[in-house]
Amino acid sequence: MNTVYTAAILGGSGFVGGELYRLLSTHPQIDVQFVSSESKKGLPVERQMRSFRHHSHKPGLKFSSISDIKDNHYDLVFSCLPNGKLPQRVSLVSEHCTRLFNLSGDYRFEEEAINAVHYPATPGSLPPQVVSQYFVPEFTTPDPAATLINLPGCMAVASLYALWPLVSKQLVTGNIIVDAKTGSSGAGKNSAETHAERSHNFRLHKAFSHRHGPEVAKLQQLTTDPLDITFAAFSLDTARGIYVSAYSTLKPGCTAADVRQAFFSHYQQTPFVHYLKNGQVPMLKTVCGTNHAEVATLVEGDKCLSLCSLDNLLKGAAGQAVQAANLWLGLEPFVGLDHLNEAGWP
Numbered sequence: 001m002n003t004v005y006t007a008a009i010l011g012g013s014g015f016v017g018g019e020l021y022r023l024l025s026t027h028p029q030i031d032v033q034f035v036s037s038e039s040k041k042g043l044p045v046e047r048q049m050r051s052f053r054h055h056s057h058k059p060g061l062k063f064s065s066i067s068d069i070k071d072n073h074y075d076l077v078f079s080c081l082p083n084g085k086l087p088q089r090v091s092l093v094s095e096h097c098t099r100l101f102n103l104s105g106d107y108r109f110e111e112e113a114i115n116a117v118h119y120p121a122t123p124g125s126l127p128p129q130v131v132s133q134y135f136v137p138e139f140t141t142p143d144p145a146a147t148l149i150n151l152p153g154c155m156a157v158a159s160l161y162a163l164w165p166l167v168s169k170q171l172v173t174g175n176i177i178v179d180a181k182t183g184s185s186g187a188g189k190n191s192a193e194t195h196a197e198r199s200h201n202f203r204l205h206k207a208f209s210h211r212h213g214p215e216v217a218k219l220q221q222l223t224t225d226p227l228d229i230t231f232a233a234f235s236l237d238t239a240r241g242i243y244v245s246a247y248s249t250l251k252p253g254c255t256a257a258d259v260r261q262a263f264f265s266h267y268q269q270t271p272f273v274h275y276l277k278n279g280q281v282p283m284l285k286t287v288c289g290t291n292h293a294e295v296a297t298l299v300e301g302d303k304c305l306s307l308c309s310l311d312n313l314l315k316g317a318a319g320q321a322v323q324a325a326n327l328w329l330g331l332e333p334f335v336g337l338d339h340l341n342e343a344g345w346p
């Protein structure tokens with residue numbers, strides 16, 4: 001008999017929380033027993049989720065206020081709260097769970113100067129019982145002692161997938177320009193801009209000062225070669241999807257074969273990140289609705305263009321969280337993430 005782990009989702013009425021609930025409803029070893037929404041407290045969870053329009057999983061489950069988490073203890077809590085909303089509750093939530101997976105940006109950084117600019121609600125220190133880890137499944141070894149697992153930003157992680165092998169294998173130096181395009185669901189259900197305003201358009205969202213920039217700059221920790229990374233985010237006319245184009249300069253003597261070898265060796269055993277064959281390029285249609293990411297590289301002389309596509313709500317958020325939870329629980333990677341479990345809403 002397989003162990004079944006109890007789980008709670010904070011912010012379950014949002015885009016990411018809804019996707020997480022949908023994925024976990026098919027997970028044979030994670031049982032979601034608590035879903036928070038302050039605005040929908042007391043309402044049946046699945047009646048508010050269009051993914052459950054034609055079937056139900058737990059018809060009796062109702063949204064709760066986060067403060068009600070004190071009534072029970074959960075093996076896993078997934079926080080899908082907006083940036084700045086977890087810190088005020090991190091003590092309470094940590095006392096009532098074994099592991100807290102955090103999808104917001106709070107606690108991705110230890111550097112106070114970065115938090116002061118990008119995550120001002122994140123205090124300098126955590127409660128003493130909390131052990132925090134920034135975690136990208138493909139690059140980080142789970143720390144068994146970690147109780148707060150901080151997952152990466154969606155555009156940041158797509159950029160890391162496009163660049164990590166180049167940097168960690170010391171193939172590039174100097175300027176790297178990262179151009180990240182994202183769909184409208186990246187801004188959450190209460191975006192100030194409606195999709196009607198955004199559609200049939202393409203524009204810059206933010207250059208130089210986007211909060212995912214410092215996450216991409218963590219790449220410097222992998223190399224002694226000086227990197228100068230510029231990050232800019234653009235708004236796509238799609239609901240889902242992220243497409244990253246990263247331009248870098250190869251060090252003298254590095255060839256296209258070195259680049260292919262670096263990416264191939266990094267991604268040959270990553271079940272959800274796929275390094276494409278020569279001639280193929282990442283697309284949104286082949287990843288949206290799934291937990292898969294596609295990566296490709298093109299080299300011309302000393303210029304390297306590396307590309308990545310993924311679904312911001314899945315590989316960039318809810319699917320990544322299920323993948324991380326499976327790793328911590330010692331489960332197979334595809335549990336709750338198989339090809340039949342593809343997304344529809346939004």
Ligand SMILES: NC(=O)c1ccc[n+]([C@@H]2O[C@H](COP(=O)([O-])OP(=O)(O)OC[C@H]3O[C@@H](n4cnc5c(N)ncnc54)[C@H](OP(=O)(O)O)[C@@H]3O)[C@@H](O)[C@H]2O)c1
Pocket residue numbers: 010011012013014015016017036037038039040066079080081082083085103104105152153154185186187188189190312313316317
């Ligand atoms: N969207 C993406 O592509 C994406 C990708 C990666 C990471 N993330 C991160 O994932 C988190 C959720 O994103 P999202 O797009 O799902 O956001 P969202 O659609 O705006 O949902 C936010 C959720 O948090 C709840 N909430 C809002 N304010 C709250 C407050 N003051 N106290 C308690 N609960 C509150 C909302 O519930 P009620 O309003 O019903 O109370 C809702 O369930 C964010 O931190 C975001 O940065 C998002």
